[in-house]
Amino acid sequence: MMLGYLLARAGVRVTVLEKHADFLRDFRGDTIHPSTLRIMERLGLLDGLLAIPHQEVRTIDAQWEDRDLPIGDFSGVPTTTKFIALMPQWDFLDYLAKSGRAYPNFDLRMRHEAVDLVRGRDGASDAHVTGVKVRGPDGEYEIAARLVVACDGRHSRMRAASRLEVENLGAPMDVVWFKFPSDDSDGRPPLGRFTRGAIFVMIPRGEHWQCGYVIPKGMLESLKTGGFDAFRRAIASAMSPKLRNVDARLQTLRDWSDVSLLSVTVDRLRQWSLDGFLCIGDAAHAMSPVGGIGINLAIQDAVATSNLLRRILLTRRPTPAELRRVQDRRLFPTRVTQAGQVLVQERVVSLALKATDAFEPPLAMRVISRFRFLRQLVARVLGMGVRPEVPDPD
Numbered sequence: 001m002m003l004g005y006l007l008a009r010a011g012v013r014v015t016v017l018e019k020h021a022d023f024l025r026d027f028r029g030d031t032i033h034p035s036t037l038r039i040m041e042r043l044g045l046l047d048g049l050l051a052i053p054h055q056e057v058r059t060i061d062a063q064w065e066d067r068d069l070p071i072g073d074f075s076g077v078p079t080t081t082k083f084i085a086l087m088p089q090w091d092f093l094d095y096l097a098k099s100g101r102a103y104p105n106f107d108l109r110m111r112h113e114a115v116d117l118v119r120g121r122d123g124a125s126d127a128h129v130t131g132v133k134v135r136g137p138d139g140e141y142e143i144a145a146r147l148v149v150a151c152d153g154r155h156s157r158m159r160a161a162s163r164l165e166v167e168n169l170g171a172p173m174d175v176v177w178f179k180f181p182s183d184d185s186d187g188r189p190p191l192g193r194f195t196r197g198a199i200f201v202m203i204p205r206g207e208h209w210q211c212g213y214v215i216p217k218g219m220l221e222s223l224k225t226g227g228f229d230a231f232r233r234a235i236a237s238a239m240s241p242k243l244r245n246v247d248a249r250l251q252t253l254r255d256w257s258d259v260s261l262l263s264v265t266v267d268r269l270r271q272w273s274l275d276g277f278l279c280i281g282d283a284a285h286a287m288s289p290v291g292g293i294g295i296n297l298a299i300q301d302a303v304a305t306s307n308l309l310r311r312i313l314l315t316r317r318p319t320p321a322e323l324r325r326v327q328d329r330r331l332f333p334t335r336v337t338q339a340g341q342v343l344v345q346e347r348v349v350s351l352a353l354k355a356t357d358a359f360e361p362p363l364a365m366r367v368i369s370r371f372r373f374l375r376q377l378v379a380r381v382l383g384m385g386v387r388p389e390v391p392d393p394d
C-alpha cells in the first residue's frame with residue numbers, strides 16, 4: 001500500500017491488488033515506529049494519521065517473572081514523534097488507501113487475488129515477467145505491467161510462483177493471539193512478561209487488550225489435548241499478577257475458535273528480483289514479531305523501491321540490474337535486523353520458553369534496565385532501525 005501510494009504520487013500508473021474485501025483482520029501487529037512516523041511526516045500525512053485514535057508508547061517496560069525491567073525509552077529518538085504509535089493496522093491501511101485514492105492513477109482493487117505470474121508475452125523471453133494473473137469477483141484476467149512487485153506477505157504466492165530460492169533462519173516459537181476485555185483497574189501492565197515456559201504480551205486496544213501468548217513452536221497441539229480450561233489456567237499464570245478479575249474475564253474466551261495461532265517464521269530470499277519482478281517486505285524476508293519491526297522494515301523497503309525506481313517506471317521497464325539495486329540497498333538492514341531477532345530468540349525468548357524453575361534475566365537486560373542512556377539506545381535502534389529510509393523530495 002505504501003509503495004502504491006508513493007508511485008502514484010510520483011505519477012506512475014499503479015494497481016494494488018488485495019485479496020480480501022477489507023483490512024479488518026486482527027492480530028497483524030499494530031506498531032508504527034518513529035522511522036515510519038517520520039516518513040508520514042515527510043509526506044504531509046502525519047497530522048491526519050495521528051488524528052486517528054491510537055496509543056503512544058514512550059517507554060518499553062517488560063517484566064521478568066515478578067521483577068520490573070524497563071528496557072526502552074524513546075525520549076532520545078531523533079524525530080519529532082518520540083513514541084511508537086499503536087494503531088489497529090486496518091486503520092493505518094485505510095488511511096493510506098484513502099490518501100492514495102486522491103491520485104487518479106492509483107487503482108486499488110479489493111477482493112482481487114494475484115494467482116500467478118505472466119511470463120514471456122509480447123515477444124519477451126520466458127524469463128521475463130510481463131504481468132500478473134488475477135482472480136476477481138468476476139473471474140480471472142491478466143494485468144500487463146512494467147513491473148510486478150510481490151508484497152503479499154510471509155506466505156507469498158507470487159514469491160512461490162517466481163521459484164526464487166528461500167533461506168530459512170528458524171524460529172523457536174509460535175504466538176497464540178486473543179482478545180481480553182479491559183478493566184478500569186488495569187493501569188499499565190508490562191508490554192511483555194517473561195515467565196517459566198511462556199511469554200505474555202498485552203497491547204492496548206481501548207475496550208480490550210490484544211494479547212499474545214508466546215509458546216514453544218508446535219506446542220499448541222499438546223495444549224489442545226489438555227483442554228480449554230487448562231489453557232485458560234496457563235494463560236492466567238502467564239499474565240501479570242497485578243491484574244484483577246482475570247478468571248471472570250478469561251471466561252469471555254469460549255473455546256479454541258476464540259484464539260488464533262500465528263506461526264512464526266524468519267526467512268529471506270537469496271535473490272529478490274527477476275526481470276520484471278521484485279519481492280519486498282515479508283515476501284522477500286519474513287520477520288519474527290521480536291521488536292515489532294516487520295511492518296516498519298516492509299515500509300522502508302517500499303520507500304527505497306520508490307526512491308530507486310519511480311522515475312524509471314514513468315517511462316520504461318526497469319532493467320534487471322536496476323531492480324537488483326533494491327536488494328543491494330535493503331539487504332544489509334534486513335540481515336542485521338534478522339540477526340538481532342534471531343539473537344533475541346535464542347538468548348531471551350528460548351531462555352523463558354525452556355525454563356521450568358525460577359530463572360534470572362540475561363545480564364544484558366539487567367544492565368540495560370539500570371541505565372537510561374542504554375534504554376534510550378535500545379529505543380533508538382528499535383525505533384529507527386538500520387539505514388532508515390526517507391522518501392526523496394517530489
Ligand SMILES: Cc1cc2nc3c(=O)[nH]c(=O)nc-3n(C[C@H](O)[C@H](O)[C@H](O)COP(=O)(O)OP(=O)(O)OC[C@H]3O[C@@H](n4cnc5c(N)ncnc54)[C@H](O)[C@@H]3O)c2cc1C
Nearest residue numbers: 018019029113114152153262281282289292293294295298
Ligand atoms: C505473530 C506475529 C506478530 C507480529 N507482530 C508485529 C508487530 O507488532 N509489529 C510489526 O512491525 N511487525 C509484526 N510482525 C511482523 C509483521 O506482521 C510483518 O513483518 C509485516 O506485516 C510485513 O508486511 P508486508 O506488507 O510485507 O506483508 P503483510 O502485512 O502480510 O501484507 C500482505 C498483504 O497481501 C495480501 N495478500 C496476500 N496474498 C495475496 C495475493 N495472492 N493477492 C493479493 N493480495 C494478497 C494480504 O491479505 C495482506 O493484506 C509480526 C509477525 C508475527 C508472525
